[in-house]
Amino acid sequence: MxxxxxxxxxxxxxxxxxxxxxxxxxxxxxxxxxxxxxxxxxxxxxxxxxxxxxxxxxxxxxxxxxxxxxxxxxxxxxxxxxxxxxxxxxxxxxxxxxxxxxxxxxxxxxxxxxxxxxxxxxxKGRHHYVVHKHTLYFDDLPDAFDGFTLTQLSDIHAGSFTSEKGVNKGIEMVNAQHSDVILFTGDLVNNKASEMTPWISYFAKLQAPMGKYSVLGNHDYGDYVQWENAGVKAANLISLKNVHKQIGFRLLLDEAVTLSKNGQTISLIGVENWGSTFHKYGDLEKAVKNVPDDQFKILMSHDPSHWEAITLNHLKHINLTLAGHTHGAQFGIELFGFKWSPIKYVYKQWAGLYKQKDRYLYVNRGFGFLGLKGRIGIWPEITVLTLRKSQESRARS
Structure with missing residues (x-):
């Protein structure tokens, strides 16, 4: 460094x-x-x-x-x-x-x-929210979920916020997407659960008919601040998990839930933070243990390095992985399809959509900010993904 x-x-x-x-x-x-x-x-x-x-x-x-x-x-x-x-x-x-x-x-x-x-x-850049919309096609998506929409948020970092108007603007933009679910991929705070206290009522307004789900990011564990003792640090994490409940997020801790629609199902999986350069708390094996092999799967994992290191070659086919963590460095250039940020020299997958072996990864650029009190060229992101059946699978059905 x-x-x-x-x-x-x-x-x-x-x-x-x-x-x-x-x-x-x-x-x-x-x-x-x-x-x-x-x-x-x-x-x-x-x-x-x-x-x-x-x-x-x-x-x-x-x-x-x-x-x-x-x-x-x-x-x-x-x-x-x-x-x-x-x-x-x-x-x-x-x-x-x-x-x-x-x-x-x-x-x-x-x-x-x-x-x-x-x-x-x-x-102005810290609240210059941009909605990124993508349509993803899958061969094995259940018919009932053809057209299913999800909104992804990541890296809220509530401890950095100072503008109620700016935060509320972003929340209203999220609700305006009218997605089936809202998925949050970690880093609710910078270090302490108390940072979220002034913002609970704002994020509790997020609405999705099929639920709101979340995972933890590396900053949520309180690893980057000095605590009086281990007990105080543990109590902070317990408090943070309770905050997720208060704002209506179902926090997934190395576990999976089933989403049902018109008699058909898909699995939503959430792991604790697992990063190549940060703590490896997450356990994907534990999370997918009871998930059927042939089930359509969406994974929430905060750090995108988890994808190539573990997820991409996992025996259980994980169709879509959602991550965040990088913030796109909060600094870079995105113009006319060109995309650059210094974070690309640290993370191979650092912003946007990636695909290998019929498996997708989406890396959200982050809702909040940390360190640099702003966003320059890499704007705060609200991701909207629409899942569709591929034309080949439609023809077969």
Whole structure:
């Protein structure tokens, strides 16, 4: 982690030095030059300080603000620097004449685009909910469930919320989907069950005719905060499980339930958190023990790394897995079918729909936010999946 941060700081420094050449081309004012470097030095000191005190429980708001300021300073310069690099290639063939003012102005204009995007993401992006709709086709979906809809939520992280209006907006958008079930794939809180207390009445308004179901995520166990003793930590988890009941979620702990419709059934399975880099609490074998092999199965598992590591090659065919966890890093680009985020270098499946061996995985980008107090390019998500029988299976039936 520290090594990755060092690489980012070095890239930022390179862009900083390069971009400063555009500033000096446009103005010789020493106050402007001093201000340019003073801001960056203060931000770097803030980054170093938060890294040093993070292990001792640095204030989340301070960390979030430093992260936001770092992005505001670094990303626009990194984006604008290629304009200056291209000019320097041309200058090299001409004996390095003075830098052109209009090219420096162009670099500033190019940098302004991500800067404005960052400002929006850090101020409005945290509640800029986007509904992602997909239709999935299956050969073995029971006839009664042809057209069955589910809304998936993930990573609420109630401890980060500050806006009642923003949260209520998202909940109203969920209910407006009118799905048959609502499925929540973990991380209700950042660390403590009490974080959810102000928001229980809001999330209790979620409605689905065939029920609301949930699983736990890695943050729900309280593993990232210091407790007085093990008993207090255990009591927090018990309290959190009770919160799920209060908001109407049926919490699945390595178990399966049967959903029935017009005399036919499918299985909904929920496992505790299982991650390749986090705690492996979940037990898929236990969860599917009493599920018939030929039953259509939907699995809720918080961490998408569980899919390729365990689920994909499981003897019991799990048709659809729902996960979250990554948040899409809350930072990236999704435009015209192109999708990128730095989290892709950590998680192979990090946002959206994936398919292998006639088995689907959907990774929700998260309803809330953590660390960075905003969303930049990767917006908070409400997922709506419609299950349909494939044309081949329809013809056979």
């Amino acid at each position: 520290r090594k990755r941060v060092l690489y980012i700081l070095l890239l930022w420094l390179f862009a900083d030095v390069y971009f400063f050449s555009a500033v000096t081309t446009l103005t010789a004012n020493p106050i402007a030059h001093l201000a340019y470097w003073s801001v960056d030095i203060l931000i770097v000191l803030g980054v170093v300080f938060t890294m040093m005190v993070r292990s001792r429980g640095a204030a989340p708001r301070a960390i979030s603000r430093v992260m936001g300021l770092m992005l505001l300073s670094a990303v626009p310069k990194i984006v604008g620097t290629p304009v200056l690099l291209m000019e320097d290639i041309v200058r090299a063939f001409n004996g390095f004449p003075p830098r052109s003012a209009w090219v420096s102005e162009l670099a500033l204009i190019v940098a302004a685009v991500p800067f404005l995007g960052l400002v929006f993401g850090l101020t």
